[in-house]
Amino acid sequence: MTIELILDGKRTALEILPGQNLLQALRGASRFSVKLGCETGDCGSCTVLLDGEPVNSCVVAAARAAGRSVTTLEGLLGDPLMQRLQRELVDKGAVQCGYCSPGMLISLYALLKQDEAPTDRDVREALSGNLCRCTGYVKPVEAALAVAATLGGAS
Amino acid sequence: MWDLKEYRYASSPEDAVALLRKGPGRGMFIAGGTDLLLFPPACDFVVDVSRAGIDRLAATPDGDLFLGAAATLHTLTTDPLVTGFAGGAVSHAAAHCGNRPVRSTATLGGNLCNALPSADMAPVLIALDATCYIADVDNQESIPLVDFFTGPRRTVLGDRLLVGVALPAEAGRRVCRSRKLTRSAEDISLVQVAVALGMEGGRLDQVRIALGAVAPVPLRAGLAETALTDLDYHSDCTAAVADAAEIAAGECDPISDHRASAEYRRDMVRVLTGRLIAECLDDLRRGGNGGAA
Numbered sequence: 001m002t003i004e005l006i007l008d009g010k011r012t013a014l015e016i017l018p019g020q021n022l023l024q025a026l027r028g029a030s031r032f033s034v035k036l037g038c039e040t041g042d043c044g045s046c047t048v049l050l051d052g053e054p055v056n057s058c059v060v061a062a063a064r065a066a067g068r069s070v071t072t073l074e075g076l077l078g079d080p081l082m083q084r085l086q087r088e089l090v091d092k093g094a095v096q097c098g099y100c101s102p103g104m105l106i107s108l109y110a111l112l113k114q115d116e117a118p119t120d121r122d123v124r125e126a127l128s129g130n131l132c133r134c135t136g137y138v139k140p141v142e143a144a145l146a147v148a149a150t151l152g153g154a155s
Numbered sequence: 156m157w158d159l160k161e162y163r164y165a166s167s168p169e170d171a172v173a174l175l176r177k178g179p180g181r182g183m184f185i186a187g188g189t190d191l192l193l194f195p196p197a198c199d200f201v202v203d204v205s206r207a208g209i210d211r212l213a214a215t216p217d218g219d220l221f222l223g224a225a226a227t228l229h230t231l232t233t234d235p236l237v238t239g240f241a242g243g244a245v246s247h248a249a250a251h252c253g254n255r256p257v258r259s260t261a262t263l264g265g266n267l268c269n270a271l272p273s274a275d276m277a278p279v280l281i282a283l284d285a286t287c288y289i290a291d292v293d294n295q296e297s298i299p300l301v302d303f304f305t306g307p308r309r310t311v312l313g314d315r316l317l318v319g320v321a322l323p324a325e326a327g328r329r330v331c332r333s334r335k336l337t338r339s340a341e342d343i344s345l346v347q348v349a350v351a352l353g354m355e356g357g358r359l360d361q362v363r364i365a366l367g368a369v370a371p372v373p374l375r376a377g378l379a380e381t382a383l384t385d386l387d388y389h390s391d392c393t394a395a396v397a398d399a400a401e402i403a404a405g406e407c408d409p410i411s412d413h414r415a416s417a418e419y420r421r422d423m424v425r426v427l428t429g430r431l432i433a434e435c436l437d438d439l440r441r442g443g444n445g446g447a448a
Contacts, residue, residue: 001162018200019157021192040193041257042341053229053259059192060260061185063162064203107255128340129254 003066007031008075016062022048022055025062026072033073033102037131044130047103048072054110056129073102082109084150088143096134104130108144116151118144157195165207168290168318174202175314176292184316186225187260189253190269209264209318212236218324224264224317228252228276231263240322241283241351242438244331248279248349254341264317267303270310271343273368277304278349279333281365281373283326290316297321301365304372329353329361330438332431335368336423338414344368345415346423348403350431352383354439359386364399364428369407369420379403379428388439396436400429 004013007029016025023046026034034057037045041059048057049071050064076082085108088094095101104127111118111126118126123144132140160180165171175182180199185191191201210225212234220240222231231237231249238246252275253261266276267287277300285300289312300320303310310317333349347368353361362383364376379402386395409420 017156017159018162019159019195021156024156041189041253044254044256047256050259053227054256055259056189056256059189059257061162061188061192061201061203064185064188064205064260066164126255129256 001063003063005065005067006069008071014062018063020062022050022057022060022062022065022070025065026057026070031072031074035099035102037099042129042131043100044103044107045100047106047130049106049110052110052113054107054126054129071106073105076106076109079109081112081147084147085109085112085143088147089140092139092143092146094136094139094143096132096136100130100132100134104132104140108140108147111144112148112151116148118148120145123148157192159198159200161200163200163202165202165204167207168204168209168295168316169292171202171204171207171316172290172292172314175316184268186262186265187227188265189257189261190265204264204316205262207316209316210262211319215324218327220322220324220327221319222263222322223319224267225262226264226319228258228261228263228266229255232258240327241329241331244279244283244333244349244351245276245322248276248333251275251335251340263320267300267320268310268312268317270304270306270308270372272307272371272373273344273347274304274373275335275344275347275367277373278347278365278367279331280320280322281375282331282333282349282351282363283322283329284363285320285322287320288318290318301373301375306371325353325361326351329363330435332434332438334427334431336427343414346409346420346427347373348424348427348431350428350435352388352432352435352439354388357387357389359383359388364403364432366403366407366424366428369409369424371408374407376403376406376428378406383432388436392433392436396429396432399432400425403428 035045037043041056185201228249329351331351335344335347351363362380404425409417
């Protein structure tokens with residue numbers, strides 16, 4: 001079946017199978033930032049934005065994205081907020097093997113789009129669906145708070 | 156990959172039921188899909204109900220709250236209609252389901268229709284006297300949520316669609332707290348307890364104690380509720396609370412599995428029920444909903 005969606009800001013037609021998950025469909029469309037980790041909705045390495053909300057694309061049916069907006073890291077590479085998050089994750093040493101980084105970036109981007117002055121707890125909640133097997137859990141929080149401190153809503 | 160032949164989109168509840176019955180083969184409804192894609196059941200097609208107009212939240216002028224079945228758990232966590240009802244007890248329960256990206260897509264209806272004995276949203280909604288609205292092609296039926304579940308992964312639905320649940324305004328004025336016991340924050344619940352207490356002239360009224368994950372279906376601890384009814388909550392309630400908690404533990408019917416033993420689950424029903432009643436009583440003495448934490 002064919003679905004039409006807004007993929008990374010562009011109207012796109014995707015050929016999918018009815019039982020396919022969104023993760024597979026996106027990788028089929030060359031969105032390789034969308035990582036296959038657990039495929040059970042636990043690890044968050046496949047996190048993308050569906051109508052602006054972070055979702056695990058492995059447990060979302062591809063067909064569900066028809067008529068909706070899907071944003072992957074590839075679609076945000078030119079976005080100033082995403083660029084600051086990427087820079088800060090690197091500067092704070094929050095990137096080790098890097099496999100979880102795209103998912104973490106998407107989760108943090110979604111948080112800061114909705115809340116420019118998150119608390120430490122808010123950031124940790126936003127990252128609750130992102131596992132890092134290098135166990136780097138403190139530095140991503142520090143990076144997100146550092147970026148938030150430069151945004152308008154910082155107190 | 157899930158071996159589906161067809162993915163259909165429903166535009167209304169009636170359309171959804173018709174599309175399900177049209178065949179050929181076995182069909183299922185899909186909303187958020189977080190459970191179905193995790194363990195894809197054998198079926199030929201699915202009917203997507205996320206565009207069937209059943210994702211709305213609404214309050215009536217009388218203060219009843221309607222929660223559409225396709226509302227996401229994240230919406231329940233954040234929407235002011237829900238955070239303002241019964242001290243935010245429903246929002247609190249929703250916020251403790253899964254993780255943030257799962258809550259973006261997982262729906263209230265999916266959690267209930269999947270009908271796991273440990274469905275996280277069931278106890279708090281039962282404690283608030285939720286009524287389910289079920290659509291057929293030409294009519295709707297409403298039944299109490301506590302009667303919705305018929306066994307593990309089984310409900311009264313058949314090939315009908317859950318369109319939402321309604322909570323009466325009176326329940327919104329109760330103090331209500333819920334808690335679940337899990338190994339890790341995201342894990343499947345070992346025990347869930349929800350307590351809601353109403354008051355009438357300084358005495359407890361409309362006492363509700365709902366238990367999850369400790370029987371084939373979520374249930375009310377009716378004997379424990381009766382034991383607390385008419386209690387003067389300004390008196391020393393320590394003994395009455397301990398009694399009610401003990402009675403509730405006797406009313407559940409847990410299993411032993413790899414997650415926990417039946418004995419442990421039963422004792423945790425006692426512990427959590429006692430704590431939640433005590434916390435609700437404190438809320439009442441302070442004059443209202445103290446929040447759901």
